[in-house]
Amino acid sequence: MKNIDKAYENIDFLNSPVGRSVRILSEFLEPMGRFKKEGVRNTIVVFGSARILPRAQARKNLAKIKARYRHSGGRGAAARRALGKAMNDLEMSAYYEDASEVAYLLMKWSNTLSKDRQLAICSGGGPGIMEAANKGAIRGGGRSIGLNISLPFEQETNPYISTNLDFEFHYFFMRKFWFLYPAKGLLMFPGGFGTLDELMEVLTLVQTKKVTKPMPIILYGREYWNRMLNFKEMVRMGVISQSDLKIFRFADTPREAFTLMREQLLKIYAKKAHIGILHG
Numbered sequence: 001m002k003n004i005d006k007a008y009e010n011i012d013f014l015n016s017p018v019g020r021s022v023r024i025l026s027e028f029l030e031p032m033g034r035f036k037k038e039g040v041r042n043t044i045v046v047f048g049s050a051r052i053l054p055r056a057q058a059r060k061n062l063a064k065i066k067a068r069y070r071h072s073g074g075r076g077a078a079a080r081r082a083l084g085k086a087m088n089d090l091e092m093s094a095y096y097e098d099a100s101e102v103a104y105l106l107m108k109w110s111n112t113l114s115k116d117r118q119l120a121i122c123s124g125g126g127p128g129i130m131e132a133a134n135k136g137a138i139r140g141g142g143r144s145i146g147l148n149i150s151l152p153f154e155q156e157t158n159p160y161i162s163t164n165l166d167f168e169f170h171y172f173f174m175r176k177f178w179f180l181y182p183a184k185g186l187l188m189f190p191g192g193f194g195t196l197d198e199l200m201e202v203l204t205l206v207q208t209k210k211v212t213k214p215m216p217i218i219l220y221g222r223e224y225w226n227r228m229l230n231f232k233e234m235v236r237m238g239v240i241s242q243s244d245l246k247i248f249r250f251a252d253t254p255r256e257a258f259t260l261m262r263e264q265l266l267k268i269y270a271k272k273a274h275i276g277i278l279h280g
Helices: 017-038 055-071 077-110 129-139 172-180 193-207 222-228 231-236 242-247 254-271
Strands: 043-047 120-123 143-149 166-169 183-188 217-220 249-251
Touching (some): 017 166, 043 129, 043 193, 077 254, 120 129, 172 193, 183 193
Parallel strands (some): 120 143, 143 166, 217 249
């Protein structure tokens, strides 16, 4: 008698166009089951660039580039571009250190809360700001979640993710769902297209009241965000309302971001009973 694979064991089917709905459902149900098993109910999500380096690495890179630059006598456009990039990388590395510190402060505070209100730090699981946030969470004695996604570049998993809380997604929209659904607060650090995409989707969902839960949204680095996005000009041009600017707050130091997040979360907890992610 010939053995025939069951449909759910048929890899060719699961990876085919007709199996897409099964794959999508898997990326909804598997994280739900794992979060429930691990007792994850509340997260603070940290978004930001995968390309921002730790300060020590940025300094090391700049020293090497400077040595090459001096050796070449500063000749050539390529040498000048490399030096400029290395100097910029060092400047931007401050955000890596700040993201790590904010996550550390939040997890230290979280450990003082009752178990049903404790928080985990959640990032995209990759390098840069994501790594910094996960690193700070571990240093602060908290749990660290990584919602990674399969990409042809940039997105190697960082080593600072708690056991059983490292996820790998194929679909961006399912990954975004799991960023937002358990989130009790969001920290948006400087980033590129991906970070802007995540920021704008969140702001749109809150603005249109598709997300109604109270959720602090903090944009870290006022100068960066005001250079990238002229919110006041958007109000002046009538494409958003003045009240839309109340959806988010700015912070420029780890302590300021931590204090804003803590104060807003305490107000939320005081006003309403906690609702776990798997019960609401």
